[in-house]
Amino acid sequence: MDKPQPLSETREQITDIDNTVLQLLARRRELSLEVARSKEVDVRPVRDTQRERELLARLVQKGREQGLDPHFVMQLYQSIIEDSVLNQQAYLHGRANPETQKQQYCIAYLGARGSYSYLAANRYCQRRQVDMVDLGCQSFDEIVQAVESGHADYGFLPIENTSSGSINEVYDVLQHTSLAIVGETTIEVGHCLLAKPGTKASDIKTLYAHPQPISQCSRYLARHPGVRLEYCASSAEAMEKVQAAAGNDVAAIGSAEGGALYQLEAIEKGLANQKVNQSRFIVVARKAVAVPEQLPAKCTLIMATGQKPGALVEALLVLKANNLNMSKLESRPIPGTPWEEMFYLDIDANLASPPMQLALKELERITRFIKVLGCYPCETVAPTQLSNAQLLIEPEHFRADAPPATKPHPSAAEPARHSLAYKASLSEAVAGSLLLGNGHTGALAQLPLPQTLEGFEPFLKQIKAAGFAGLVLSQLAEQPNPAKALDACAKAAEKFGLITAAAIDKEEELEHALSRVELILIKGKQMFNRPLLERVGKLHLPVVLERNTMADIDELLGAADIILGAGNQQLMLCESGVSSFKSSSLATLDLAGLVELKARSHLPVLVNPSYAVSADACPRQAKAVKHLGADGLVLDVTLDAPIADNHIGETLRQFFI
Numbered sequence: 072m073d074k075p076q077p078l079s080e081t082r083e084q085i086t087d088i089d090n091t092v093l094q095l096l097a098r099r100r101e102l103s104l105e106v107a108r109s110k111e112v113d114v115r116p117v118r119d120t121q122r123e124r125e126l127l128a129r130l131v132q133k134g135r136e137q138g139l140d141p142h143f144v145m146q147l148y149q150s151i152i153e154d155s156v157l158n159q160q161a162y163l164h165g166r167a168n169p170e171t172q173k174q175q176y177c178i179a180y181l182g183a184r185g186s187y188s189y190l191a192a193n194r195y196c197q198r199r200q201v202d203m204v205d206l207g208c209q210s211f212d213e214i215v216q217a218v219e220s221g222h223a224d225y226g227f228l229p230i231e232n233t234s235s236g237s238i239n240e241v242y243d244v245l246q247h248t249s250l251a252i253v254g255e256t257t258i259e260v261g262h263c264l265l266a267k268p269g270t271k272a273s274d275i276k277t278l279y280a281h282p283q284p285i286s287q288c289s290r291y292l293a294r295h296p297g298v299r300l301e302y303c304a305s306s307a308e309a310m311e312k313v314q315a316a317a318g319n320d321v322a323a324i325g326s327a328e329g330g331a332l333y334q335l336e337a338i339e340k341g342l343a344n345q346k347v348n349q350s351r352f353i354v355v356a357r358k359a360v361a362v363p364e365q366l367p368a369k370c371t372l373i374m375a376t377g378q379k380p381g382a383l384v385e386a387l388l389v390l391k392a393n394n395l396n397m398s399k400l401e402s403r404p405i406p407g408t409p410w411e412e413m414f415y416l417d418i419d420a421n422l423a424s425p426p427m428q429l430a431l432k433e434l435e436r437i438t439r440f441i442k443v444l445g446c447y448p449c450e451t452v453a454p455t456q457l458s459n460a461q462l463l464i465e466p467e468h469f470r471a472d473a474p475p476a477t478k479p480h481p482s483a484a485e486p487a488r489h490s491l492a493y494k495a496s497l498s499e500a501v502a503g504s505l506l507l508g509n510g511h512t513g514a515l516a517q518l519p520l521p522q523t524l525e526g527f528e529p530f531l532k533q534i535k536a537a538g539f540a541g542l543v544l545s546q547l548a549e550q551p552n553p554a555k556a557l558d559a560c561a562k563a564a565e566k567f568g569l570i571t572a573a574a575i576d577k578e579e580e581l582e583h584a585l586s587r588v589e590l591i592l593i594k595g596k597q598m599f600n601r602p603l604l605e606r607v608g609k610l611h612l613p614v615v616l617e618r619n620t621m622a623d624i625d626e627l628l629g630a631a632d633i634i635l636g637a638g639n640q641q642l643m644l645c646e647s648g649v650s651s652f653k654s655s656s657l658a659t660l661d662l663a664g665l666v667e668l669k670a671r672s673h674l675p676v677l678v679n680p681s682y683a684v685s686a687d688a689c690p691r692q693a694k695a696v697k698h699l700g701a702d703g704l705v706l707d708v709t710l711d712a713p714i715a716d717n718h719i720g721e722t723l724r725q726f727f728i
């Protein structure tokens with residue numbers, strides 16, 4: 072083998088390339104703003120998902136020709152496009168409100184430099200390329216007063232978090248303020264254990280944190296019962312305390328970025344219960360702003376309806392009649408009037424649009440009180456996706472459309488919940504980034520929960536490259552600490568954009584899986600376990616119900632009805648083969664049963680051929696079940712066998728073509 076060139080030389084070349092990449096990104100940003108200027112003149116919408124899809128498909132193809140992973144190329148460009156869309160929005164919003172165009176904004180926020188509110192405000196100003204003068208406050212009231220009195224231009228208020236939910240105090244403050252909501256911004260809240268350099272996690276005796284991070288990291292904290300918690304008014308105060316402490320046995324919960332401002336190191340990361348932990352902030356100002364019609368807009372209203380049956384429904388029907396989507400509904404008590412509620416609504420519409428104006432007029436007639444808190448650009452940019460087919464194979468082989476919905480089965484007077492007579496449209500189930508049913512397909516790789524993570528990352532890379540959307544981890548009870556092992560696997564899988572599901576073969580495994588996974592698969596062995604079905608029916612988590620090898624179709628659908636009846640509508644079925652005369656150990660894949668399920672039920676149906684057919688027959692079966700309408704595959708894989716070159720890769724290709 073040739074001797075490689077010296078490391079320092081190679082690194083220099085990489086540094087040069089990175090500098091060029093940055094220059095090109097900056098140039099792309101300028102061009103994107105040029106596009107925004109054209110859109111301003113032509114009054115075109117900022118977002119053009121058709122253009123994004125074409126661009127992604129072309130880049131994935133070009134990348135593939137140069138040996139780049141299609142998923143990597145797609146994710147990279149999704150981030151670039153998100154940044155580009157948000158920059159265009161900020162530009163057009165500024166142009167429509169020239170009085171907001173300044174060199175610097177004075178921003179009132181909770182805590183001090185380094186708090187999450189500070190980071191959110193910083194991000195907001197950077198996007199608008201204005202300097203930030205920061206005004207740290209001790210409470211939400213103080214923030215509102217700072218803006219009302221003119222000391223600050225904007226106030227940043229955290230309104231909700233993906234783990235701990237809505238922040239009630241902020242809703243209460245909004246009831247009384249004259250300020251208007253003029254913007255929103257969402258930041259990733261990466262909770263870390265912050266300590267002085269050299270501190271070990273095992274040394275920590277006292278932990279300083281704001282109550283919100285404490286509730287968002289409850290599971291991590293429960294694993295460290297010996298640590299004393301000290302509540303602080305903000306994450307910044309917690310960091311200050313650690314910086315000022317004499318000893319090395321204290322830590323704070325906060326962001327790595329914030330910690331750096333206090334010379335603290337993140338000695339552990341990813342403390343939050345939820346893998347995706349984001350906080351949404353609203354931006355308040357003295358004067359409301361106009362949102363140009365090319366921008367996706369949101370309106371926040373508060374209203375009090377009368378105390379009569381159906382009053383809220385009546386109000387919501389007004390939104391329906393005007394084809395308006397409500398993305399959030401909250402209720403808070405009205406001070407001084409016990410048991411009366413003030414409702415907060417986020418509506419995906421521009422205040423100036425005719426449907427919104429019509430709806431407001433109608434709502435004024437039927438409510439006791441109504442006020443628009445503000446209209447502002449919506450900052451959520453849902454990434455444009457390519458289909459599995461586009462990511463796996465050449466574009467000219469795009470798969471055929473899903474088979475049309477089958478006719479409802481003639482049914483009794485009370486149609487069963489699983490039936491098409493009960494629900495005529497095909498159901499979809501969403502588990503993290505995976506969408507299945509109603510024409511959406513996907514595949515999951517099933518394997519025993521691994522003992523160690525050795526070699527796991529290269530394995531996940533292969534799983535992702537083969538086209539799997541996630542993992543189903545089984546045999547949880549075989550592990551000494553299934554919760555910890557699941558956490559670690561889910562974290563690793565997430566890095567590759569894979570979802571994690573748990574296969575429940577023994578009832579007690581469910582406890583370990585809850586809130587660690589995005590999907591629960593009830594193994595066929597548990598299909599007749601009514602209490603377990605009722606339990607998962609009460610979960611707000613998608614469920615796959617596998618058919619027991621001895622169960623007929625009616626029994627499977629009956630079990631499905633137990634789950635649906637308990638409330639959980641995110642249900643999928645899985646055909647994994649039934650016992651037959653052919654072999655005592657091998658199941659028979661019931662293709663007739665699959666056709667029956669698709670004809671009788673609106674539920675997505677997955678197929679796992681692994682127990683029924685030999686490895687080399689899997690690709691043929693995948694092709695067949697696809698044609699019979701299967702919505703997805705579950706395939707058993709092993710950690711050691713390469714995926715792309717064996718029957719697994721071919722099985723996926725046959726299914727997705």
Ligand SMILES: C=C(O[C@@H]1C=C(C(=O)O)C=C[C@H]1O)C(=O)O
Pocket residue numbers: 103106117118119120122123126151152155156159
């Ligand atoms: C740049 C544009 O605006 C948006 C951003 C895109 C991008 O950054 O590539 C693509 C489409 C639009 O959603 C455009 O319309 O071309």
